Amino acid sequence: MPNQTIQDRVLKVIATSKRLPLESVREDSSFESLGIDSLDRLNILFDLESEFDIEINDEEAKDIKNIHEMVEGITHLVQAKTPSSSAE
DSSP states (O other): HHHHHHHHHHHHHHHHHOOOOOOOTTTTTTTTTTTOOOOHHHHHHHHHHHHTTTTOHHHHHHTTOOHEEEEEEEHHHHHHGGGGGGGG
């Protein structure tokens, strides 16, 4: 299931960026529970853009409050990008 692999990759990027054990980063985790502040979130967004070769809207990113919303947003961006990737 592609959604699962996107989720796994998002969780791995967050864990790596924050130097957290992967098993402590779950989809139902909040940023606060993981000790992720606004600067950490910015760094994670840059890492996610690189990981998935996407562009994340800064204004929309400010509304993301937890890991679940981040996974959903990344999934949406990746799926929106996929059909047009054959134009390269």
